[in-house]
Amino acid sequence: xxxxxxxxxxxxxxxxxxxxAVLVLLPLFIGVYQTQLLTYGLIAAIAALxxxxxxxxxxxxxxxxxxxxxxxxxxxAFLARDAGIRSMELFILVGLPISALLSALFGYxxxxxxxxxxxxxxxxxxxxxxxxxxxxxWVTGGSDGLRVPRPTLLAGLVSFSGSGSYQRFVDAYYxxxxxxxxxxxxxxxxxxxxxxxxxxxAIRDNExxxxxxxxxxxxxxxxxxxxSGTFTxxxxxxxxxxxxxxxxxxxxxxxxxxxxxxxxxxxxxxFSGPIIGGIVFTYLKTYAVATTEYxxxxxGVVLVLLILxxxxxxxxxxxxxxxxxxxxxxx
Amino acid sequence: MTVLLQTVDxxxxxxxxxxxxxxxxxxxxxxxxxxxxxNGAGKTSLVNLISAHxxxxxxxxxxxxxxxxxxxxxxxxxxxxxxSFQIVNLFDGLSVFxxxxxxxxxxxxxxxxxxSLAEHDDDVRRETLEVLGQxxxxxxxxxxxxxxxxxxxxxxxxxxxxxxxxxxxxxxEPTSGVSTHEKAQIMDTVSSxxxxxxxxxxxxxxDMDVVFRYSDRIVMMHEGAFLAxxxxxxxxxxxxxxxxxxxxxxxx
Numbered sequence: 213x214x215x216x217x218x219x220x221x222x223x224x225x226x227x228x229x230x231x232x233a234v235l236v237l238l239p240l241f242i243g244v245y246q247t248q249l250l251t252y253g254l255i256a257a258i259a260a261l262x263x264x265x266x267x268x269x270x271x272x273x274x275x276x277x278x279x280x281x282x283x284x285x286x287x288x289a290f291l292a293r294d295a296g297i298r299s300m301e302l303f304i305l306v307g308l309p310i311s312a313l314l315s316a317l318f319g320y321x322x323x324x325x326x327x328x329x330x331x332x333x334x335x336x337x338x339x340x341x342x343x344x345x346x347x348x349x350w351v352t353g354g355s356d357g358l359r360v361p362r363p364t365l366l367a368g369l370v371s372f373s374g375s376g377s378y379q380r381f382v383d384a385y386y387x388x389x390x391x392x393x394x395x396x397x398x399x400x401x402x403x404x405x406x407x408x409x410x411x412x413x414a415i416r417d418n419e420x421x422x423x424x425x426x427x428x429x430x431x432x433x434x435x436x437x438x439x440s441g442t443f444t445x446x447x448x449x450x451x452x453x454x455x456x457x458x459x460x461x462x463x464x465x466x467x468x469x470x471x472x473x474x475x476x477x478x479x480x481x482x483f484s485g486p487i488i489g490g491i492v493f494t495y496l497k498t499y500a501v502a503t504t505e506y507x508x509x510x511x512g513v514v515l516v517l518l519i520l521x522x523x524x525x526x527x528x529x530x531x532x533x534x535x536x537x538x539x540x541x542x543x
Numbered sequence: 544m545t546v547l548l549q550t551v552d553x554x555x556x557x558x559x560x561x562x563x564x565x566x567x568x569x570x571x572x573x574x575x576x577x578x579x580x581x582n583g584a585g586k587t588s589l590v591n592l593i594s595a596h597x598x599x600x601x602x603x604x605x606x607x608x609x610x611x612x613x614x615x616x617x618x619x620x621x622x623x624x625x626x627s628f629q630i631v632n633l634f635d636g637l638s639v640f641x642x643x644x645x646x647x648x649x650x651x652x653x654x655x656x657x658x659s660l661a662e663h664d665d666d667v668r669r670e671t672l673e674v675l676g677q678x679x680x681x682x683x684x685x686x687x688x689x690x691x692x693x694x695x696x697x698x699x700x701x702x703x704x705x706x707x708x709x710x711x712x713x714x715x716e717p718t719s720g721v722s723t724h725e726k727a728q729i730m731d732t733v734s735s736x737x738x739x740x741x742x743x744x745x746x747x748x749x750d751m752d753v754v755f756r757y758s759d760r761i762v763m764m765h766e767g768a769f770l771a772x773x774x775x776x777x778x779x780x781x782x783x784x785x786x787x788x789x790x791x792x793x794x795x
Contacts, residue, residue: 407648407664408657410637414645417634424594424632425649425707426620432655 232394239386244379249498251386254393255451257490260474261400262443268480269404270436271416272326276334277471279341280441282463283311284448289358289458300363307449308442315441323433335465342463357459360452389450396443404483412436473515479525488526547572547711547743553602555588562588564767570711570745575734577754578747580764581787586747587629590713594626595619623710627717631696635689639680639699642688644671646706677736678702694725701733712737714746718753726750730757
């Protein structure tokens with residue numbers, strides 16, 4: 213395989229394999245709470261990975277990605293309550309097409325505009341969903357939300373009941389989410405390195421020139437939006453069984469802000485930026501909430517510092533540092 | 544010679560300004576034509592109209608005998624019209640290789656492929672490297688377009704348009720903003736590639752030394768209309784052209 217003869221690609225594959233090995237082994241050394249936190253981190257990483265296809269690769273800043281996370285979460289809640297479904301695979305198989313359909317619809321409306329107009333449209337549409345979830349309480353449970361029972365995994369082969377079931381669920385579910393995360397990373401990697409992904413980057417860099425290559429800009433943006441929304445919905449689908457409850461808060465605009473924050477924190481110009489951002493943000497927020505009642509202030513200060521000191525995010529800053537060290541090491 | 548492009552009484556007005564005032568422009572297949580004129584003469588507007596960057600107020604555009612007046616940008620690219628821009632227009636966040644390969648992907652209808660890596664398409668890779676070699680950019684394949692020197696950016700800008708393998712290529716000031724030495728290098732490369740590829744080229748250019756040296760035919764525009772049309776020798780001998788080039792008005 214030509215791919216394996218390429219040294220940089222080989223290094224990348226080795227780094228990815230090492231990271232995966234660490235993630236596989238980590239639950240053996242950490243407690244159930246930390247495992248649960250790491251699961252939330254991986255889910256946030258999937259959401260940010262989807263979000264960043266729009267921001268980092270297409271140049272469109274969505275302020276409404278909470279909508280897709282919420283669509284995923286509420287799809288699972290409705291399937292569990294109204295169809296009596298308990299299988300995680302069915303949640304995914306039914307939830308994803310619903311999410312894709314709604315992402316396609318939202319995208320069709322939003323991609324006709326760019327810059328601030330795009331951002332405001334996405335924000336407005338997510339707020340419409342938030343209002344519906346909040347007001348239609350006889351359908352959505354209103355502010356109380358909807359409870360989601362613990363699902364079965366692997367077509368019902370793994371179920372959780374009896375004593376110690378919570379710990380068993382957290383452990384098993386971690387590996388389930390890790391597998392989904394690994395698939396998402398590979399799929400997104402292929403997308404952004406495909407001709408389609410390169411076309412998106414061209415549109416991001418220079419829309420006029422891209423049009424003069426014959427690329428149909430709106431169509432590319434629409435497909436990117438659809439994929440982005442579906443990825444973030446998958447994160448919502450995976451999140452709700454672990455949380456056990458979904459409320460309108462996951463559709464509210466501050467949650468969209470958190471997804472933006474996540475991408476900025478990790479670095480939206482790097483493929484791995486949103487992944488790191490998702491995991492770091494989960495820990496940051498959890499510990500900030502646990503440490504002080506002014507946790508929002510703390511996160512706000514982090515955001516300001518991030519933009520002023522590390523505009524390229526954690527991954528961008530580390531890459532720059534590595535490049536500098538490499539340059540110094542050269543004769 | 545065969546007529547490749549023809550405009551019939553093409554008009555475009557911006558407020559009181561007539562950018563194209565009933566232009567009847569003919570481009571013969573295989574020629575290297577220069578479009579000259581002072582700033583505001585209507586050269587770029589004419590190219591914008593032909594490439595669908597602007598819509599005409601009235602008139603007709605025929606390409607290979609077919610009416611393309613109401614075709615979209617992508618449809619005109621499909622029939623064989625490509626262009627570069629006055630200000631270098633590249634994808635700065637992509638590598639030199641990706642800039643050119645995207646043209647090849649787009650031309651071959653593969654730009655929307657999503658399930659395989661771009662670098663694994665051997666045909667596209669081969670053709671991209673060939674084009675980059677022709678434009679002297681083979682050593683720069685991995686460099687980001689944003690990191691190139693101005694002369695290289697100009698060449699890449701033309702290479703991106705050329706890789707679409709158009710029948711008619713419009714180059715809007717391919718040597719603006721570069722040194723005199725680089726101008727010759729760029730024009731040598733561009734003219735040899737274009738002629739070898741049997742592409743018909745229309746170049747907008749201000750440097751008359753460049754124009755006289757490389758053109759088969761020169762068309763001069765003034766205030767949205769054609770003032771002169773001929774071989775370099777005929778244009779050199781034209782007094783109206785000399786007046787305009789020296790900055791004097793026709794009424795002087």
